[in-house]
Amino acid sequence: MAEIKKSWYKEMSVYQIWPRSFYDGNGDGIGDIKGVMEKLDYIKSLGVDAIWFSPLYKSPQHDYGYDIADYKSINPEYGTLEEFKELLDAAHAKGLKVIMDLVINHTSDEHQWFIESKKSKDNPYHDYYFWRKGKKPNGKKPPNNWLSTFTGPGWEYDENLDEWYLHLFCKEQPDLNMDNPKVREEIKDIIRFWLDMGVDGFREDVITFISKKEGLPNGFPIPAACGMEHYKCGPNLDKYLGEFREVTDQYDCMTVGEAPMMTPKLALRFIKEGAGQKLNMMFNFQHMEADCFMIGWIHTPFNLRKLKRVYNNWQTKLYGIAWNANYIENHDQPRIISRYGNEKYRVESGKMLATMYICQSGTPFIYQGQEIGMTSIRLPEIDMYKDVQAKDTYKLFRKLGFSHKFTMKTAMYASRDNARTPVQWTGGKNAGFTTADEPWFYINQNYTEVNVEAAEKDENSILNYYRKLLKFRKENEICIYGDFKLHYKNSRKLFVYERNYEGKRMLVINSFVEQPVCFSAPAGFDLSKGKLVLSNYEVADNTLNSFMTKPYETRVYLFE
Numbered sequence: 001m002a003e004i005k006k007s008w009y010k011e012m013s014v015y016q017i018w019p020r021s022f023y024d025g026n027g028d029g030i031g032d033i034k035g036v037m038e039k040l041d042y043i044k045s046l047g048v049d050a051i052w053f054s055p056l057y058k059s060p061q062h063d064y065g066y067d068i069a070d071y072k073s074i075n076p077e078y079g080t081l082e083e084f085k086e087l088l089d090a091a092h093a094k095g096l097k098v099i100m101d102l103v104i105n106h107t108s109d110e111h112q113w114f115i116e117s118k119k120s121k122d123n124p125y126h127d128y129y130f131w132r133k134g135k136k137p138n139g140k141k142p143p144n145n146w147l148s149t150f151t152g153p154g155w156e157y158d159e160n161l162d163e164w165y166l167h168l169f170c171k172e173q174p175d176l177n178m179d180n181p182k183v184r185e186e187i188k189d190i191i192r193f194w195l196d197m198g199v200d201g202f203r204e205d206v207i208t209f210i211s212k213k214e215g216l217p218n219g220f221p222i223p224a225a226c227g228m229e230h231y232k233c234g235p236n237l238d239k240y241l242g243e244f245r246e247v248t249d250q251y252d253c254m255t256v257g258e259a260p261m262m263t264p265k266l267a268l269r270f271i272k273e274g275a276g277q278k279l280n281m282m283f284n285f286q287h288m289e290a291d292c293f294m295i296g297w298i299h300t301p302f303n304l305r306k307l308k309r310v311y312n313n314w315q316t317k318l319y320g321i322a323w324n325a326n327y328i329e330n331h332d333q334p335r336i337i338s339r340y341g342n343e344k345y346r347v348e349s350g351k352m353l354a355t356m357y358i359c360q361s362g363t364p365f366i367y368q369g370q371e372i373g374m375t376s377i378r379l380p381e382i383d384m385y386k387d388v389q390a391k392d393t394y395k396l397f398r399k400l401g402f403s404h405k406f407t408m409k410t411a412m413y414a415s416r417d418n419a420r421t422p423v424q425w426t427g428g429k430n431a432g433f434t435t436a437d438e439p440w441f442y443i444n445q446n447y448t449e450v451n452v453e454a455a456e457k458d459e460n461s462i463l464n465y466y467r468k469l470l471k472f473r474k475e476n477e478i479c480i481y482g483d484f485k486l487h488y489k490n491s492r493k494l495f496v497y498e499r500n501y502e503g504k505r506m507l508v509i510n511s512f513v514e515q516p517v518c519f520s521a522p523a524g525f526d527l528s529k530g531k532l533v534l535s536n537y538e539v540a541d542n543t544l545n546s547f548m549t550k551p552y553e554t555r556v557y558l559f560e
């Protein structure tokens with residue numbers, strides 16, 4: 001069996017903050033750095049070791065911070081650089097590391113580089129972006145057929161230059177031309193800027209898109225993400241990541257790259273440990289597709305077998321040679337209880353889903369509000385949505401002939417806005433998120449029941465379960481470094497796996513359904529010899545090798 005290399009980034013767990021909706025410290029209805037500062041003790045109390053901040057930088061917020069206007073300053077709505085430094089110090093003083101979002105595939109169209117680049121074709125910044133002539137005969141057609149991943153053409157025309165610029169996301173997010181060595185030097189400078197300040201690593205946004213095929217050839221004509229074969233893991237990606245790694249190698253930091261459409265085999269090219277390694281981990285999307293086809297908006301019934309197949313693949317293919325980044329929620333994904341769990345069994349399924357992924361091999365990431373079992377808001381009218389992706393996808397669906405009713409049903413299930421409602425801190429006004437009259441976005445009306453204050457008081461809350469689970473992981477190396485073996489492979493109801501490490505064994509049993517299922521311990525396991533270390537129900541007799549599961553039951557047995 002492969003010898004596992006130990007490291008701090010493998011042992012940690014990470015809490016993700018999407019700043020706008022975390023906590024408002026200055027009473028203007030928008031989450032901010034002051035708010036995070038006030039909640040540091042709470043974050044620490046979860047038992048996590050690091051915070052990943054979704055972009056805090058100056059940004060016009062067309063894509064809520066993923067459109068950066070200045071990489072070295074803080075969005076005034078969130079605070080100042082001085083306040084950030086204080087937060088960084090305070091977090092470090094509590095033993096919490098800080099991970100920044102590095103968004104370098106594109107900038108905002110309000111970034112100074114872009115403003116310069118569109119002044120003239122001979123401006124020194126012109127070549128920082130992909131400016132191209134339109135198609136003949138009159139140049140009024142985009143240079144190629146690539147589509148924005150947010151729908152619509154991937155190009156925007158500029159009258160003044162009579163040229164088009166590439167944007168793989170919204171038109172306010174022009175793609176940077178990473179083939180220009182000057183751009184790469186700028187990126188290295190940004191990386192150094194934050195690492196010199198003391199941050200502990202980066203989550204790298206759509207990092208596998210940064211190298212585009214020379215000549216930007218037409219893509220295979222499909223209605224979504226057309227052109228992706230020419231920029232996903234493009235020709236110079238390894239080279240560019242290698243250059244950035246030379247910088248990060250000079251610091252004790254970690255990197256996790258966001259990687260859409262990634263497979264374990266392809267991922268190993270970048271994250272296999274050893275000399276050629278480019279990133280420490282990758283966020284893949286495959287396990288988020290058990291209830292949809294590729295993108296959340298093509299909704300399919302939840303398929304546990306598909307989920308298990310994906311997990312099994314990543315867990316076994318990476319074990320001993322690379323490391324997983326495990327998540328079930330983030331700011332782009334609807335709330336997991338509303339997808340793979342069951343709101344009727346919010347507490348039970350919330351705990352089961354937490355166990356299911358945190359007990360696997362990999363670094364766990366927990367998204368704000370996940371730890372109290374927040375659910376999707378399901379906004380009923382398109383005008384209520386804030387997310388550019390939701391608005392654009394709505395338009396596309398309507399254009400493709402889908403009815404308003406069907407499209408809204410889809411939006412309510414799949415929109416990223418489901419994850420972006422303010423964190424519910426109390427059962428009081430505005431869920432305790434802000435003292436302003438109005439928060440910047442709708443608050444899920446279940447806040448009177450689902451909130452941090454109530455969860456703190458309830459020993460059996462999801463919140464307190466997360467604490468136990470993270471403590472267990474920290475105190476038991478098997479939960480961090482153990483291998484992974486799937487049982488009940490074909491079951492559509494149970495997700496059962498074992499882990500082994502240095503002579504110890506662990507058995508993780510999860511039911512994904514409401515109905516009772518007959519569980520029998522896999523061959524070689526005698527539950528009466530193990531210790532039940534985690535569960536979401538009182539178990540009268542935990543020594544029975546066969547039992548009927550309760551709705552969304554989870555149990556973890558440890559054999560020492």
Ligand code: NOJ
Nearest residue numbers: 063066103169205206332
């Ligand atoms: C991935 C980010 O998570 C998402 O929120 C953003 O819209 C795109 N990348 C573009 O930056």
